[in-house]
Amino acid sequence: MAVEQPTKPTFADKLYDRMFHNYVWKSIFRTGYPNTPRNQMLVVATNLFLHLHPTRIHRTHVKVTHTYCLGGLSFFMFLGLTVTGILLMFYYVPSVDRAYLDIQTIQTQVQFGQLMRNMHRWMAHAMVILVFLHMMRVFYTGAYKPPREFNWVVGVILLVLTFLLSFTGYLLPWDQLAFWAITVGTNIAGSAPVLGPKSRFWLLGGFEVGPQALIRFYTLHVIGLPLLAAIFMAVHFWRIRRDGGLARPL
Amino acid sequence: MATAVVARPVARPQARARDEEVLVWPDLVFIEFIAAMVFTITIFALSFLVNAPLLDQANADVTPNPSKAPWYLLNLQELLLHMNAAMAGIIIPTVWLGLMAAFPYFDQDKEGQGAYFSTENSVRITIVAAVVGVAGTWALILWDTGKLAQFAHDWFGLSGGDQFRFLESSRSIQTQLPWPDWSRHITYLPFDLKILDGTGSSGPTTFQKLDFPAWIVEQGIPIVAMVGMPALMIFAMWRLGWVVTRRDALLALFSGFVGAYGILTMVGTGFRGQGQELVWPWQLNPTEGIPGEH
Numbered sequence: 236m237a238v239e240q241p242t243k244p245t246f247a248d249k250l251y252d253r254m255f256h257n258y259v260w261k262s263i264f265r266t267g268y269p270n271t272p273r274n275q276m277l278v279v280a281t282n283l284f285l286h287l288h289p290t291r292i293h294r295t296h297v298k299v300t301h302t303y304c305l306g307g308l309s310f311f312m313f314l315g316l317t318v319t320g321i322l323l324m325f326y327y328v329p330s331v332d333r334a335y336l337d338i339q340t341i342q343t344q345v346q347f348g349q350l351m352r353n354m355h356r357w358m359a360h361a362m363v364i365l366v367f368l369h370m371m372r373v374f375y376t377g378a379y380k381p382p383r384e385f386n387w388v389v390g391v392i393l394l395v396l397t398f399l400l401s402f403t404g405y406l407l408p409w410d411q412l413a414f415w416a417i418t419v420g421t422n423i424a425g426s427a428p429v430l431g432p433k434s435r436f437w438l439l440g441g442f443e444v445g446p447q448a449l450i451r452f453y454t455l456h457v458i459g460l461p462l463l464a465a466i467f468m469a470v471h472f473w474r475i476r477r478d479g480g481l482a483r484p485l
Numbered sequence: 486m487a488t489a490v491v492a493r494p495v496a497r498p499q500a501r502a503r504d505e506e507v508l509v510w511p512d513l514v515f516i517e518f519i520a521a522m523v524f525t526i527t528i529f530a531l532s533f534l535v536n537a538p539l540l541d542q543a544n545a546d547v548t549p550n551p552s553k554a555p556w557y558l559l560n561l562q563e564l565l566l567h568m569n570a571a572m573a574g575i576i577i578p579t580v581w582l583g584l585m586a587a588f589p590y591f592d593q594d595k596e597g598q599g600a601y602f603s604t605e606n607s608v609r610i611t612i613v614a615a616v617v618g619v620a621g622t623w624a625l626i627l628w629d630t631g632k633l634a635q636f637a638h639d640w641f642g643l644s645g646g647d648q649f650r651f652l653e654s655s656r657s658i659q660t661q662l663p664w665p666d667w668s669r670h671i672t673y674l675p676f677d678l679k680i681l682d683g684t685g686s687s688g689p690t691t692f693q694k695l696d697f698p699a700w701i702v703e704q705g706i707p708i709v710a711m712v713g714m715p716a717l718m719i720f721a722m723w724r725l726g727w728v729v730t731r732r733d734a735l736l737a738l739f740s741g742f743v744g745a746y747g748i749l750t751m752v753g754t755g756f757r758g759q760g761q762e763l764v765w766p767w768q769l770n771p772t773e774g775i776p777g778e779h
Contacts, residue, residue, distance in 0.1 A: 380595050381595055
C-alpha cells in the first residue's frame with residue numbers, strides 16, 4: 236500500500252512563504268492570514284482601524300438594507316474630504332488677493348487639481364446628504380431609544396457640525412457664488428434676537444464679508460471644525476460599542 | 486437510558502445569542518469595502534464629468550439676482566420670505582434641533598427599536614404625516630405668495646371682491662384690513678429695551694412699540710401654522726386611533742418635518758427666481774447682477 240507523500244512545494248508556495256512568513260511581516264501583522272475563525276477575530280481585535288468594530292455582529296446587522304452603510308459612508312466622506320482638502324491646501328492661500336486666482340491655478344495649472352477640487356466639492360455635498368439620511372435611518376429604526384439616547388444627541392451635534400463645515404468651505408473659492416451665499420447666510424445669523432448682530436460681527440470679523448471673514452472661515456474650515464467633529468465622531472463611535480452595538484428588536 | 490425532559494418555556498435571553506452572530510471579518514468588512522468602492526468610483530466619475538462651479542471673482546458691488554445661500558440653507562431662506570427674520574433664521578432651527586435632540590428623552594420606551602416600522606400603524610403614520618408636511622407646506626407657500634388667489638381667479642373665475650382681499654396672502658391681512666391706527670403702535674414696554682430690538686439700531690425711540698398687524702403676519706400666523714398644524718395632525722391621528730404611544734407621535738412629527746423640510750429646500754432651490762419670485766424651475770433666469778446696483 237502506497238503511502239501518500241507530501242506534495243512538493245511549488246514556486247508560488249515558496250514565494251508566499253517568503254513574503255508573509257518572515258520576521259518583518261510578522262512584526263507588522265501579528266496574526267496569521269484570516270482564514271480561520273480565530274485569526275478572523277484576531278485580525279479585527281488587534282488592528283487599530285478595524286477594532287472600531289466588534290469581532291462578531293448579529294447577522295441582521297450585516298444586511299445592507301438595515302443601515303445602507305449610511306453612517307460609515309458619512310465617515311468615509313469625511314476621510315476623503317480630509318485627503319482632498321489637504322491636497323488643496325498646498326496651493327490655496329486664504330487672502331482676498333490670492334484666493335480666487337489660486338482656485339483658477341488649481342483648476343488650470345495643477346496636475347489633477349481640477350479633479351481634486353471637484354471631488355472635494357461633490358463629496359462635501361454627498362456628506363451633507365448622507366448624514367441627513369443616516370439620521371433618518373436611525374430615527375425610523377428607533378435606534379435613538381435607550382440606552383442610545385446620548386449618542387443620538389451627539390449625532391444631532393455632528394449634523395450641525397457637518398452643516399458648519401460645508402458652510403465655512405463655501406466661502407473659500409472667493410467667487411460671486413461664494414461671496415453672496417455667505418452674505419445671505421450670515422445675514423440669517425445676524426437676525427438672531429439679542430446676540431444676532433454681535434455673532435455676525437464675530438463670525439465675519441467685520442460688518443461685511445471681507446478679508447477677515449475669509450481667514451476666519453478658512454481657519455474654522457481646515458482645523459477648528461474638523462478637530463471638533465473628530466472629537467464628537469470619536470465619542471459617537473465609542474458610544475456605539477459601549478451601548479451594545481446596533482439596536483436590535485426586543 | 487433516556488431521561489424524560491419536560492419542555493419548559495424558556496424566556497429568550499436578552500443577552501447575546503452567539504449562534505445568531507457572524508464574524509465581522511469577512512462578513513461586515515466586505516460590505517464596507519464594497520460600499521466604499523462604489524462611492525469612490527461614483528465620486529471619481531462625477532468629478533470627471535461635472536466640474537465644480539466657479540463664477541467671477543467676488544465683487545461686493547455686483548449683486549447676483551437672486552442671491553442664494555448654499556442649498557442646504559435654502560429651506561431657511563424660504564422661511565425668511567414668509568416671516569420675521571429672527572424666527573425663520575435662528576429661533577425655528579434652534580428650537581427644532583433642540584426638540585430633535587430631546588426625542589429619546591421624550592420617548593423612553595424600548596419598543597419598536599432595531600427594525601424599520603416595527604410598531605403597529607407606523608407605516609401609515611409615516612406616509613400620511615409626510616404627505617401632510619409636503620402638501621401643507623406647499624399650500625402655505627402658494628397662499629402666502631398670492632398664487633392660490635391668482636389660480637382661483639384665473640382658473641375658476643373666483644373673486645371675492647374687495648372685502649375678501651385680505652385673504653389673498655398672509656401679508657394682505659396686514660395691508661387689506663382696516664386696522665385702527667392705535668393697533669399699529671401698541672406700547673408694550675414703557676421704556677426702551679435695546680436688547681430686544683431685532684434690528685440692532687433702535688434709534689431715538691423712547692418706548693417699545695408693537696405693530697400688531699405686522700406681528701400677526703410675521704410671527705403670529707407662522708407660530709400658529711408651525712405649532713398648530715403638527716399638533717392638529719397628531720391630535721387627528723390620535724382620535725383615529727393611529728397614534729397611541731409617544732413613538733407614534735414622534736413618527737408623525739418627524740415625518741411631517743422631513744416632508745416640510747424637503748419641500749422648503751426644493752422650493753428655495755428650484756422655484757425662486759429673480760427677486761425671489763415664485764416661478765417654475767425653467768424660469769429661474771439668474772443674473773450676475775449689474776455693477777453698482779444692489
